[in-house]
Amino acid sequence: MVTAERAREVAASVLDPEVPVLTIDDLGVLRRVDADGDRVVVTITPTYSGCPAMDTIRDDLVLALTAAGFGDVEVRLTLSPAWTTDWMSEAGKRKLEAYGIAPPTGRAAVRGPIRLALAVRCPQCGSLDTREVSRFGSTSCKALFECRACLEPFDHFKVH
């Protein structure tokens, strides 16, 4: 059955290759799905410009939709408006924390000369006594943090 609802459902179930507990829908990367017969146009916005995961997501979308019976699948990338961590669903943030990655805290919408330094909570023990070790963690979308309480390093999904 190739319906618009089915196309949306299949596209929304594609997992983020970097954080395989999150779907691209949880992340807010999936912007829109338009289907007309067996033709589907999926619009995604990368979490981070130059995020290498986008190529994998594009391939996974084409594979999943083709397998679901859609014959003509196009994946479009839109950079405007830019992705923000505000688009991540609450369920997505909970899954991220359960996976061991500190979810983005606060809201990216706060703009101006003053950048609020928000405490990042350790996903292992919950301590707020953490520090940034490196601006870039396992991928450019994440920063590497270290917990002073349990001494465990962890990735923090950057707010941007």
Ligand SMILES: [Zn+2]
């Ligand atoms: Zn800790």
